[in-house]
Amino acid sequence: MNQSIEELIRIKSWNDCFLLNINIIDKEHERFFEIFDTLLSVKEDAFKHKNIILIVNELEEYAYQHFKTEETLMKKAVYQEIETHIVQHNQFLEQIRYFQLLYNPSKDSLLDELIAFMRKWIVTHIYDEDFKYVEKIQLYLIKDEITRQQKSQN
Ligand SMILES: [Fe+2]
Numbered sequence: 001m002n003q004s005i006e007e008l009i010r011i012k013s014w015n016d017c018f019l020l021n022i023n024i025i026d027k028e029h030e031r032f033f034e035i036f037d038t039l040l041s042v043k044e045d046a047f048k049h050k051n052i053i054l055i056v057n058e059l060e061e062y063a064y065q066h067f068k069t070e071e072t073l074m075k076k077a078v079y080q081e082i083e084t085h086i087v088q089h090n091q092f093l094e095q096i097r098y099f100q101l102l103y104n105p106s107k108d109s110l111l112d113e114l115i116a117f118m119r120k121w122i123v124t125h126i127y128d129e130d131f132k133y134v135e136k137i138q139l140y141l142i143k144d145e146i147t148r149q150q151k152s153q154n
Contacts, residue, residue, distance in 0.1 A: 018126050020134050022141070025073070029126065035059050037119060043115070049105045056103070056114070058100040060096045067093070069128070077140035079133050088129055092121055 014033040019026050041049045067089040074082045092132055099114045 010146055014140060016043070018123075020126075022073075022134065022137055025066075025070060025137075027132070028062075028069060031065045032059070032062055032066060032122070035062055036122070040115065043111065052111060053100075053103065056096065056100060058102065059118075060093065063089075063093060063096065070133075073137050073140070076144075077133070079136045085133070087130055088125060088149055093121075095121075 015029045020029075033042055035055065037091075038053065039055045039059065042048050042055055045051065067086075071082070071086060071089070074085060079085075095114070095117055099110060103110050
């Protein structure tokens with residue numbers, strides 16, 4: 001964590017400094033950054049509007065699924081700050097859904113606002129919130145694996 005939040009916000013795509021060392025979550029975060037980058041590249045396209053809607057829909061669906069993954073693991077790991085964390089996830093989804101409702105080709109500034117919001121949110125959320133549950137979920141996964149191995153031996 002040597003880089004400042006401002007520096008990280010400028011990073012367009014996935015960076016290993018976002019790794020939580022929880023395999024399933026890291027893979028999903030990486031995929032999310034990939035879809036986000038697609039949105040950035042389509043933004044420069046002359047025939048972009050239809051594609052922007054498609055990619056934003058994909059981001060919304062992917063974020064929804066990914067948040068479910070995190071929330072399920074937080075629940076299983078009995079993570080104390082789960083409620084605050086879920087509020088943040090819901091705020092992110094609300095912002096995307098607000099864009100989906102209002103966006104049309106004459107409202108390009110809305111897209112810039114969405115991109116700026118998402119970039120800042122993703123980075124600060126991973127650093128300020130996701131890193132907090134790492135220990136608890138890692139411990140849960142280790143215990144879960146041990147229980148599974150014991151069951152298969154009996
Ligand atoms: Fe999260």
